């Protein structure tokens with residue numbers, strides 16, 4: 001029987017190690033030295049690098065990459081189980097070498113880079129010796145790639161890029177930028193003249209590319225291949241976000257349950273009030289629905305490809321924001337006034353829900369993808385009646401018994417009586 005929801009004992013040991021390491025090493029670092037993972041200060045690096053080394057020693061570095069690319073080659077299902085832990089801790093993805101936006105960019109490089117491009121950018125990215133960002137969205141609109149205008153023009157042995165990008169996450173800190181142009185995907189070192197990072201927004205950057213010149217070999221993949229590369233990049237990224245969102249939902253749920261058992265009101269522990277129980281029961285079911293959807297999608301990717309799992313990935317994408325919104329809202333509410341402060345992570349989690357609905361594409365666009373793809377499996381019915389129209393189905397079923405009715409009038413009478421009885425009951 002292939003439908004098995006158990007975890008191999010050997011892998012469970014890895015999961016236990018990850019949970020323990022995150023709780024006892026990463027969480028204290030996050031609380032006392034926030035943003036340490038991105039610091040270039042040697043004293044801070046001396047705190048972070050040994051943690052990364054421990055992850056490498058466990059064979060858990062760059063989890064999302066196949067073995068031949070230097071990752072452990074666990075596949076997406078195992079990655080999902082690990083991300084369900086990492087997603088609870090701000091800097092855990094970076095300490096495990098699985099942080100966005102680098103992961104998606106590495107996937108693109110791994111799939112489309114030449115050997116020389118991999119040497120130059122992929123391996124340093126894998127070792128986190130350099131950082132990257134992804135410049136796709138433009139100020140005039142992100143949901144519709146047909147509105148993008150940034151272009152590269154060949155001039156001798158260089159490409160000259162002109163355009164404007166919006167919401168390039170961590171662009172300011174990146175060493176290289178993956179710039180989606182109308183005619184291809186380009187790798188642009190951030191310090192190239194003409195890369196102008198605007199002061200706002202501070203984290204997700206507005207970047208003007210003005211006569212930016214890069215050598216011809218900075219084109220990644222084929223000319224005009226930008227949309228294909230973008231799909232490859234974003235498909236993986238979306239499912240990874242969904243895996244980490246499960247972690248956020250579980251964390252909110254744990255906080256909700258702990259609090260429900262700890263507070264008293266109107267003569268009872270609040271967990272004994274039915275509306276609180278409803279919040280817990282609904283959250284439990286919704287988290288597990290999301291989790292099963294994500295794990296099934298991860299399994300599908302492992303057994304086919306990201307492309308084959310496109311419909312499922314899109315469904316994960318818009319479901320995660322919805323579940324995070326519902327569960328974090330309920331947890332925040334049950335926490336009472338404390339939940340509305342920034343003294344617990346719940347405020348940030350709840351604020352994160354709309355972000356998840358937009359990052360990697362607005363949910364509506366993914367719903368369109370799912371609906372269109374699902375409808376390809378259906379055909380319109382012939383004639384006036386839907387396939388499940390009972391009178392038509394019954395008439396057809398009676399044809400099957402025509403010989404029997406001809407040979408046994410009692411059975412015909414019985415069938416007629418039953419038809420009348422069913423009609424009287426509205427069937």
Ligand SMILES: Cc1cc2nc3c(=O)[nH]c(=O)nc-3n(C[C@H](O)[C@H](O)[C@H](O)COP(=O)(O)OP(=O)(O)OC[C@H]3O[C@@H](n4cnc5c(N)ncnc54)[C@H](O)[C@@H]3O)c2cc1C
Pocket residue numbers: 101133134135136137138140141142143144166167168169204355358359360361362363364365368
């Ligand atoms: C935290 C975060 C990080 C991000 N990081 C990056 C990054 O690193 N690089 C990058 O390039 N981009 C990044 N983005 C941008 C992201 O890809 C865009 O926000 C997204 O594609 C939507 O584009 P937009 O913001 O221009 O909204 P619009 O395209 O203007 O859409 C606004 C709204 O219009 C509606 N809408 C749009 N299209 C449809 C439709 N077809 N059907 C129904 N309704 C529709 C939806 O309600 C949608 O939310 C990031 C976004 C966030 C929030």
